[in-house]
Amino acid sequence: MAMIAYKCPDIKVVVVDISVNRISAWNSDHLPIFEPGLDDIVKSCRNKNLFFSNEVESHVSDAEIVFVSVNTPTKTRGLGAGKAADLTYWESAARMIADVSKSDKIVVEKSTVPVKTAEAIEKILTHNSKGINFQILSNPEFLAEGTAMEDLANPDRVLIGGRETPEGQKAVAALKAVYAKWVPENQIITMNLWSAELSKLAANAFLAQRISSMNAMSALCEATGADVNEVGFAVGKDSRIGAKFLNASVGFGGSCFQKDILNLVYICECNGISEVANYWRQVVQINDYQKSRFVNRVVSSMFNTVSGKKIVVLGFAFKKDTGDTRETPAIDVCHGLLRDKAHLAIYDPQVTEDQIRRDLATSKFDWDHPQHLVPAGVTEKTNLSVIKDPYEAAKGAHGVCILTEWNEFKSLDYQRIYDAMEKPAFIFDGRNVVNVQAMRKIGFIVYSIGKPLDDWIKDLPAAA
Numbered sequence: 001m002a003m004i005a006y007k008c009p010d011i012k013v014v015v016v017d018i019s020v021n022r023i024s025a026w027n028s029d030h031l032p033i034f035e036p037g038l039d040d041i042v043k044s045c046r047n048k049n050l051f052f053s054n055e056v057e058s059h060v061s062d063a064e065i066v067f068v069s070v071n072t073p074t075k076t077r078g079l080g081a082g083k084a085a086d087l088t089y090w091e092s093a094a095r096m097i098a099d100v101s102k103s104d105k106i107v108v109e110k111s112t113v114p115v116k117t118a119e120a121i122e123k124i125l126t127h128n129s130k131g132i133n134f135q136i137l138s139n140p141e142f143l144a145e146g147t148a149m150e151d152l153a154n155p156d157r158v159l160i161g162g163r164e165t166p167e168g169q170k171a172v173a174a175l176k177a178v179y180a181k182w183v184p185e186n187q188i189i190t191m192n193l194w195s196a197e198l199s200k201l202a203a204n205a206f207l208a209q210r211i212s213s214m215n216a217m218s219a220l221c222e223a224t225g226a227d228v229n230e231v232g233f234a235v236g237k238d239s240r241i242g243a244k245f246l247n248a249s250v251g252f253g254g255s256c257f258q259k260d261i262l263n264l265v266y267i268c269e270c271n272g273i274s275e276v277a278n279y280w281r282q283v284v285q286i287n288d289y290q291k292s293r294f295v296n297r298v299v300s301s302m303f304n305t306v307s308g309k310k311i312v313v314l315g316f317a318f319k320k321d322t323g324d325t326r327e328t329p330a331i332d333v334c335h336g337l338l339r340d341k342a343h344l345a346i347y348d349p350q351v352t353e354d355q356i357r358r359d360l361a362t363s364k365f366d367w368d369h370p371q372h373l374v375p376a377g378v379t380e381k382t383n384l385s386v387i388k389d390p391y392e393a394a395k396g397a398h399g400v401c402i403l404t405e406w407n408e409f410k411s412l413d414y415q416r417i418y419d420a421m422e423k424p425a426f427i428f429d430g431r432n433v434v435n436v437q438a439m440r441k442i443g444f445i446v447y448s449i450g451k452p453l454d455d456w457i458k459d460l461p462a463a464a
């Protein structure tokens with residue numbers, strides 16, 4: 001919405017949310033999320049044509065176009081629990097729109113939703129419409145966190161799905177005109193509603209599948225002495241495959257991939273196509289396997305026990321350049337190490353101690369609900385410290401795990417870290433950010449995802 005306000009000074013954009021804290025933060029000097037470039041754009045438009053408000057109903061009532069970007073979590077109970085999208089927030093937003101509207105409106109699905117959601121939303125709106133005409137459009141969002149501003153300014157494509165009726169096509173044209181202020185027209189793709197909804201789930205499934213494919217290869221590389229970076233480079237040189245998004249890692253995280261694939265799996269099951277559901281489920285299963293394989297490598301390398309040992313965790317965010325921790329692989333890895341009674345010293349340049357403790361105390365899928373609805377869990381207080389300085393964290397540590405690919409982790413003084421650690425000193429690189437040879441030269445025993453193994457690790461039973 002900030003990008004629309006920035007590119008279209010003649011359009012008034014009001015961002016409304018039921019969360020008072022979030023709106024206060026959007027109106028303050030400290031925005032509630034860290035995203036490179038976002039501060040400048042928000043601050044240049046705020047209180048000119050970009051406004052943030054909790055007065056949801058009055059602004060919705062006034063609007064011509066309403067973008068609905070509410071959370072669409074994975075259901076935690078009842079029918080479809082653990083897979084299906086929970087549309088509670090969407091449904092309540094749709095009912096509110098129907099209640100407060102006094103004029104015709106275009107309602108845009110910006111959240112990622114199951115295919116056919118527009119049909120359900122249409123029913124809610126038209127059954128309560130008091131003669132008002134609502135047009136539903138699907139306009140899924142493809143930005144990635146950390147590069148959101150660049151992705152929004154120069155998108156690969158903008159997708160708009162609408163009804164194939166004259167009214168539907170008029171609404172599509174109105175939304176297209178907004179994006180056409182800065183996106184070349186041939187990159188604004190229009191299609192039917194169901195294709196647009198499904199394309200979003202399909203795109204995320206394809207992206208995540210590339211990572212799981214590389215992560216599956218990384219296990220085979222470790223078993224054979226191949227190097228996953230070299231394999232990825234060779235594979236990506238094929239112009240049909242392409243070089244991007246082929247980095248092996250400790251696993252993909254983020255609020256979207258797992259949620260959207262599970263949602264796709266559920267839709268397949270509901271349509272009776274279990275073979276297709278199983279195919280996509282494997283992408284998530286390989287991701288879970290990759291995280292537990294990493295924990296097993298750490299524990300088995302350190303004499304099969306980390307009990308009482310200090311392990312430094314470098315990076316908690318789900319990727320670099322964001323403070324977002326939703327579904328970060330660091331949560332599962334930390335839980336695995338804590339289960340084996342390790343003492344963790346966690347450092348991340350952007351994630352707060354509060355957030356880390358909350359994440360480690362929250363049950364699976366609960367993070368995607370407002371905090372007041374999430375039952376408080378118990379955090380391991382004694383076995384966990386969050387430290388502001390990686391060198392301080394390294395003092396007396398037995399091992400270092402790199403779980404986020406922050407640029408600063410490439411240029412840390414690893415000799416200083418090694419000197420401060422117990423020996424033998426281990427480094428487990430879940431993001432392939434350090435130079436393995438240089439680390440070995442310092443004296444570390446090194447494990448780097450999908451790279452040829454040190455003799456120390458090679459001789460151990462394969463970590464399952």
Ligand SMILES: NC(=O)c1ccc[n+]([C@@H]2O[C@H](COP(=O)([O-])OP(=O)(O)OC[C@H]3O[C@@H](n4cnc5c(N)ncnc54)[C@H](O)[C@@H]3O)[C@@H](O)[C@H]2O)c1
Nearest residue numbers: 016017018019069070071072089092093110111112141145
């Ligand atoms: N985060 C991303 O990078 C990204 C990218 C593409 C698509 N999406 C999709 O966008 C949607 C939102 O994602 P997010 O990361 O912004 O989630 P989020 O949980 O950070 O934000 C959702 C917001 O909606 C508010 N909300 C809930 N119900 C409301 C209501 N009835 N009225 C007003 N506000 C309400 C919540 O208070 C919350 O602030 C999801 O469907 C997600 O899959 C997210």
Ligand SMILES: O=c1ccn([C@@H]2O[C@H](COP(=O)(O)OP(=O)(O)O[C@H]3O[C@H](CO)[C@@H](O)[C@H](O)[C@H]3O)[C@@H](O)[C@H]2O)c(=O)[nH]1
Nearest residue numbers: 141142143144145211245246247249252253254256318319
């Ligand atoms: O080669 C790669 C690329 C990414 N990742 C990991 O994959 C996860 C997701 O990364 P990324 O896709 O860059 O960030 P998201 O913000 O989750 O963006 C994804 O999810 C969004 C929400 O649906 C979509 O809009 C974006 O197009 C889609 O890339 C992160 O943990 C990354 O570290 C890898 O392990 N290897």
